Amino acid sequence: SYELTQPLSVSVALGQTARITCGADNIGSKNVQWYQQKTGQAPVLVIYRNDNRPSGIPERFSGSNSGNTATLTISRAQAGDEADYYCQVWDRSAAGVIFGGGTELTVL
């Protein structure tokens, strides 16, 4: 089955750039979404189709996807960006949605 691999945790200094990766076989051929989930809240879509931001999501959030790795980049990290982040794809062969295991972002 198709699996998405994320680091368990990423730390970033306040105001610096955080990069969260999502690895899988030939993930560059799929559309990748990213969700932010703060403690006790429902997830929020922050990137869809690899590099598109929904309305209301700051330009500091960006995405890329190539080869075997998709990346969520958060520029000028703020304390309010502390959350769990999940990548997600639709796996056509399995006819199902796949989530990565999630990455906890800490802003120092």
Next chain:
Amino acid sequence: QVQLMESGGGVVQPGRSLRLSCAASGFTFSNYGMHWVRQAPGKGLEWVAVTSYDGSNKYYGDSVKGRFTISRDNSKNTLYLQMSSLRPEDTAVYYCAKDRMGYGGNGFDSWGQGSLVTVSS
């Protein structure tokens, strides 16, 4: 604005059944695919099921296939999840989520607040 409101959660014994509902408003419900996603306590997100905009196509995650049934009533703007043969490992917060378009390849752009299901004797 889009609102999704889950209901029907609670404590249920192993082997029993439970039905969740998700009332939708603020958008044309009958135009969009809808999903159920769950999250066990302290764990990550797990996709459960999707139904197409008209209910004609449905897909399930491996862990619930054959036990859970997703359905919708477009006349009532409501999504359902019928859960049977429940197991302790089904304990989770269950979210309904609206698809941007299609079955999940474009993202879930709205989520409910979640409904907690606890399977325990």
